[in-house]
Structure formats: C-alpha cells, structure tokens
Amino acid sequence: MEADEGLILNVSSLPSPESHHSAEHKRFRKPSLGKDKWQSKALKRKLQWADEGTPSKQKPKLSVSPIKKCTKEADICVKGNLSSKSPPKKHSTDRQNESLRSRPFIKTSCLFKNNPKIPEIHRGGVKQVQEKVFTSDSFSQLDLHPHLISTITTVLKMASMTSVQKQTIPVLLKGKDALVRSQTGSGKTLAYGIPLVQSLQGMKSKIQRSDGPYALILVPTRELALQSFDTVQKLLKPFTWIVPGVLMGGEKRKSEKARLRKGINILISTPGRLVDHIKSTKCIHFSRIQWLIMDEADRILDLGFEKDVTVILNALNAESERRQNVLLSATLTEGVTRLADISLHDPVSIAIVEETWDRTTPEQEAIGSPAHMEEGGFAIPEKLKQHVVVVPSKLRLVTLAAFILGKCKFEKHHKMIVFFSSCEQVEFHYKLLLKVLLGGQEAEEPECLPLSSSHLKFLRLHGNMEQEERTAVFQEFLPSKTGILLCTDVAARGLDLPQVTWIVQYNAPASPAEYIHRIGRTARIGCHGNSLLILTPSEAEYVNSLASHKINVSEMKMEDILSSLMKDDRFKGRRWGTKKSRGTNPQEVRERATVLQTEFENYVHSGEGTVQWAKKALQSFLRSYTTYPKTLKHIFHIKSLHLGHVAKSFGLRDAPQNLSASMAASPGKKTKLQPKRPDLRRKTQGKRRLAEILRSEYSSGMDSGVSKVKRRKGHGKPGN
Numbered sequence: 001m002e003a004d005e006g007l008i009l010n011v012s013s014l015p016s017p018e019s020h021h022s023a024e025h026k027r028f029r030k031p032s033l034g035k036d037k038w039q040s041k042a043l044k045r046k047l048q049w050a051d052e053g054t055p056s057k058q059k060p061k062l063s064v065s066p067i068k069k070c071t072k073e074a075d076i077c078v079k080g081n082l083s084s085k086s087p088p089k090k091h092s093t094d095r096q097n098e099s100l101r102s103r104p105f106i107k108t109s110c111l112f113k114n115n116p117k118i119p120e121i122h123r124g125g126v127k128q129v130q131e132k133v134f135t136s137d138s139f140s141q142l143d144l145h146p147h148l149i150s151t152i153t154t155v156l157k158m159a160s161m162t163s164v165q166k167q168t169i170p171v172l173l174k175g176k177d178a179l180v181r182s183q184t185g186s187g188k189t190l191a192y193g194i195p196l197v198q199s200l201q202g203m204k205s206k207i208q209r210s211d212g213p214y215a216l217i218l219v220p221t222r223e224l225a226l227q228s229f230d231t232v233q234k235l236l237k238p239f240t241w242i243v244p245g246v247l248m249g250g251e252k253r254k255s256e257k258a259r260l261r262k263g264i265n266i267l268i269s270t271p272g273r274l275v276d277h278i279k280s281t282k283c284i285h286f287s288r289i290q291w292l293i294m295d296e297a298d299r300i301l302d303l304g305f306e307k308d309v310t311v312i313l314n315a316l317n318a319e320s321e322r323r324q325n326v327l328l329s330a331t332l333t334e335g336v337t338r339l340a341d342i343s344l345h346d347p348v349s350i351a352i353v354e355e356t357w358d359r360t361t362p363e364q365e366a367i368g369s370p371a372h373m374e375e376g377g378f379a380i381p382e383k384l385k386q387h388v389v390v391v392p393s394k395l396r397l398v399t400l401a402a403f404i405l406g407k408c409k410f411e412k413h414h415k416m417i418v419f420f421s422s423c424e425q426v427e428f429h430y431k432l433l434l435k436v437l438l439g440g441q442e443a444e445e446p447e448c449l450p451l452s453s454s455h456l457k458f459l460r461l462h463g464n465m466e467q468e469e470r471t472a473v474f475q476e477f478l479p480s481k482t483g484i485l486l487c488t489d490v491a492a493r494g495l496d497l498p499q500v501t502w503i504v505q506y507n508a509p510a511s512p513a514e515y516i517h518r519i520g521r522t523a524r525i526g527c528h529g530n531s532l533l534i535l536t537p538s539e540a541e542y543v544n545s546l547a548s549h550k551i552n553v554s555e556m557k558m559e560d561i562l563s564s565l566m567k568d569d570r571f572k573g574r575r576w577g578t579k580k581s582r583g584t585n586p587q588e589v590r591e592r593a594t595v596l597q598t599e600f601e602n603y604v605h606s607g608e609g610t611v612q613w614a615k616k617a618l619q620s621f622l623r624s625y626t627t628y629p630k631t632l633k634h635i636f637h638i639k640s641l642h643l644g645h646v647a648k649s650f651g652l653r654d655a656p657q658n659l660s661a662s663m664a665a666s667p668g669k670k671t672k673l674q675p676k677r678p679d680l681r682r683k684t685q686g687k688r689r690l691a692e693i694l695r696s697e698y699s700s701g702m703d704s705g706v707s708k709v710k711r712r713k714g715h716g717k718p719g720n
C-alpha cells in the first residue's frame, strides 16, 4: 500500500460491500424496501479512521482504531452524519437522508492528496491545416450516367460535390491511379465509389454476376466493410446486374464461399479474410479485376496486414495485369509510400489543403509525392473543437464519469464515443459505468430508472466481441441521436456515425494519425463537433507533440468537469445532509468525487471475481502502455506511472501485488515493468504481444485463438 493511500476509514459493523451494493440497486428500484434494516445498520456504525501517515507497508486493518488525524477529506466521509442533528421534514428528504446514511464507509483514500502537480499547458500559435469541405459544383457537371446522377441526388440526397470528390472523380474517370488524402468525413467513399460504378456500368460487354470480381475494395475493419458495402449498394441501385458483396469474417466461411460461387462483382473485404479465401476457396478468382481500392490504406499496413496485402497483390497480379489502383486515407504516412510503390502505377497525388498549409521548404511546395504530404500536418475539420484535460491518475475514472454525466445526462442531444487502448479496458469500463452510473439496471428495467438516467445509454465495441454483437451494436449506435459508445481503435477508422457530438480519448493514441482518425468520428462533412483528450500530468507533453503536427488543443480544467457532479445528488457527501447545494463549492465537488470513487471501489471490491476483473483490466492497460512507439516513449513510459494511483482509476483500493510475472510491477512504487537487461528473447515476446493486441482488434474473425466475449443477457459476471 502506498503512503498517500494511508487515509483509510476503518469501519466496524459494516454490511459487506456486496450486500450494500445490492441494497443500492434496490434503492433505485423500490425505495421503500429494506429501509428499517438499513437505518438500523447505519445507526450502529462506529466510524474510525487511521492516520494519514499510515506506514506504507502496513496492511489495512478492519478493526476499530483511534482517531488520529482528520483532514478535510476525511470529513467528507466521516463527519457528515448530520441526519440526527437535523431530522428530515419532508418525505423526499427522508428518503434522501436514508440513502445518504446507508452509503458505505469502507475505506477511501485521499483522491485529492499527493497527486503530482498539474503542469500548465502552453499553447503555441499552432496554425492548423484546413480544407474546404464543399465546392459549388454539382455532380451533373461530371460526365456520368444520368441514372447515376439521379441516384446521387435523389437516393443519397446530395447536391454539390465535396472538394475531394471534385478533384478525384475526374482523375479516376480518366483511368488513372490515384493516391488521395483529404480530411476525415470529407466524402472519400463517394470519391472512389462514383467513378467505380460509372466505369463498371458502362463496360462494353455487360457484367454478369458469374463473371466474379471486377473490383476489390480493401478496408481495415468489418464495420467499415459493412458501411462501404452499404454505400456501393446504394450507388448500384439503377444498375441491378452488378452485384456487390462483403467478406469480413465473423460469418461462416461456408456461406461466404457459397456467395463467392454465385458471383460477386464488387468485392469488399478486410485483408485477413480475403487472404483466407485466397488460400482455401477454390472458386475465388481475379481474372477480370479492373479496380483495386484500398481505403484507410495507411491503417491496412499499420496493422501488420502488409503480408496479407502482399499475398493479395500477388494473387491479383498473377491473374490480371492491368487495373486501376486507388489508395485513400486522411493520413498518408511513410507506410503508404511503401504501399504506393508496390501497388500504384504512375499515380496522381490528390491532397486538399488551403493556404494555412505551411510551405516553408521548396520540397513541401511540391505536393506531388506522398512523402511530402505528411510533413505539413494533417487537416482537421474546421468546426471541430479540440480540448485536453490533465488529470492525475487517481482521478481519471471519476473525471471520465463526471464528464459523461455532465454531457449525456445533464445536457441534451449528446452522442459520445470514448476510446480506450484495449478490449479489456472497454469491457471493464462498460460494466463498471453501467453498474455505478445506472445502478446496474440498464437493460432489464429501464422504466425503473430515475428519469434523468434514461438519457444514459452505454454501448461497447471492440475486436474481442462476437461479430453478431459487433454488428448489432454498430447498427444500434448508427441512427441513435444519443448514447455513449465505449470502444477501441476498431471504431477509429472510416466509420460514419452521424450526430456524434463528443469524442473522448481516455487513453492517448499511439500516433498523431490515430488521433486525427479518432476525433474524425465527429464534425463530419462540415458539421460541428468536439473532442476531449484526457492526459495525466506526466503525459502533458503530448500536447506539444500534437502541436508539432499542427494539431491545436485548448485546455479544459478538471475541476470544471468534476463540477457536473453537483447536479447529481446521488453523490452528495453525508455532511451536507439535506442542505441545498448552491453554486459550485470546490470542497463539495471534491466530496462528491470522493463519494463517486467510493461507489466505484465498492463495486470493484464487492467480490473476488470483480477484483480480479479490475486487475485484469489494469494489467491490460499497462501492457498497452508499453506499446507506445519509440518516438513517444519519453512521454508514455511505463516507469512514469504510479501503480497505486493507476490502480485507483480501476476502482482498486491498493496497488495489486500479483500482476503477472511479465509485468513485474512493484506495488506502491513507480512501476518497474521494463526488464533490467532486456534480451533478444524478451524483445521478440514484446513484439509478439503487440501483434496479438493489434490482431485482437482487427482480426479477420477467422483466427481461432482470439477469445470472444459472448453476448450475455443482462450483463452477467464481469470479466467473462
């Protein structure tokens, strides 16, 4: 146990955390149930607490100990039993008091003590790269089939072209290869979709379904495959003889084979799944392929799909030599240059930038080569407001919860995506937030929830989920006007989820490119949007790293986010009793944050299973922390993490002692996760682990080794 976690409330005659937790649930469902029992238990309580300076190695005692020192924060939890002094007058306050009295006091460390100083964020005058989204030109100006134009205007309801469409469509209609970069949400799908459909519908000999693929569209994730399929299908409405199809894993291989046998003319696939079919499905052939499109091309390589892409290119080259190739992304990086070299023939480079592009060198003037495209920074949608908040590790969880409550419960019309760095963390936070913020009654009895809570709808999406559930979640979140989607980077690329108002990055992304794609899930096609990046004090320098890529963030204050808790009396400290809270009293805000943290900790410590589950999530976080690239290691280094503090953000009261050997963490001290003498074997293991993590997010769905989270009704035991 760490020194600053010595402020522990040791309580005798406490109900077990588990029984308390279920009582809290009952409080929401049937407020009158168990009232007497809880009142008498509350009266029996004798609250005692240990000295703040408890030696760090001393084990927490559950016995009664003398009061040695009382800090303001201890007041929060201990002194506040005011109900006997000022008895409630009204029925509602009676019930409120009862709930306050029944609040458990097990042990709560000082959330606001011994935290590292929050450094000031200095924002240089970063001039962001900007693109104009729309042009005044209409699609009818292009040389397209009239039915295609009417589909665009009547089915897709689009009037004018976006900048990237205006520049790309004519190039592709001329039969040229292209390398296209334009900001997120600028309409790149139609930029390749329209010329593709125009060219296939106009082929001299009419396409037959049995001809097999004429076009191959590669995308990194299954959801993006589904989305691209949907767009292509719409464009093909008047051209019913051209058949699109999607291969994306998760589906039975047999049924995909059957669809391939029947014939797919525009094949949309994730690379891994396609390679699987190339290797095992006899009826797949590419003799008529005319188009190869790689959307999110840089990501396809990042994921270690390079080998897969090579297999695919070889398969295509073996059967057909002449085809048109297109690579697209909002962030073209070195990887794409490599891919461009092997897949494109004399390409036209298209990048949509405005004057703010900082052309300081003659090389940068020549945007003709993809290498130059990345030097000036990536464009960010004009109406996207980016924020950063620096939060000490211990306060991360409550800050996230307060932010979600503030936006999605106490404000209207917010739809939010929260990014985490691993599947386990998504699962953990999903269930923890459901249990604590919604009282665990989310799915079963929404009508029993306090009215305001009905605005909170949590969903999650990550690579370890069964495909059926992934698709269901995607389809549910897509049209929804509200909701909070917790996810990994599996949702960072390409997904077009309308009306998302906030992107929260709970774990910083591993590259500026990923930052751009994550925030790009909002403020699409000229709309407004907001993003929040949550950093710890030791990570604050990341803001400079973003600035060097022309990414400009403005600071939010943690205290302002936490002040949303003033609107939620479920987290009212006991000493405030029935007193009406006026304005934002910083002390009361801290108290409420502490009550909320206690609720998290109580849930996590409600059983051995939940403790293990939190440790697993913590371990997963630490593992992902070791995978930041070299260039960011000075900011995100495992050694700069304080394990005891980080544990708090997983609802754990103490730094876990028994993390797996590979972690070799030392509780209560800064973590020592790096081997003292890293040898080659360990390096290889690290690489393999990284590959596993990435694969778990993006696997084609055919890798048998990936464990799946089965869909459970009513959200059963965590960690399963």
Ligand SMILES: Nc1ncnc2c1ncn2[C@@H]1O[C@H](COP(=O)(O)OP(=O)(O)OP(=O)(O)O)[C@@H](O)[C@H]1O
Binding pocket: 158, 159, 160, 161, 162, 165, 182, 183, 184, 185, 186, 187, 188, 189, 190, 329, 330, 493, 494, 495, 496, 520, 524, 525
């Ligand atoms: N000309 C247009 N007019 C109006 N809306 C458009 C137009 N073109 C595309 N859109 C819409 O803009 C949204 C974003 O398009 P799309 O998903 O193709 O963007 P993107 O550039 O591929 O984004 P990302 O880089 O995130 O993948 C979609 O909802 C699409 O229907």
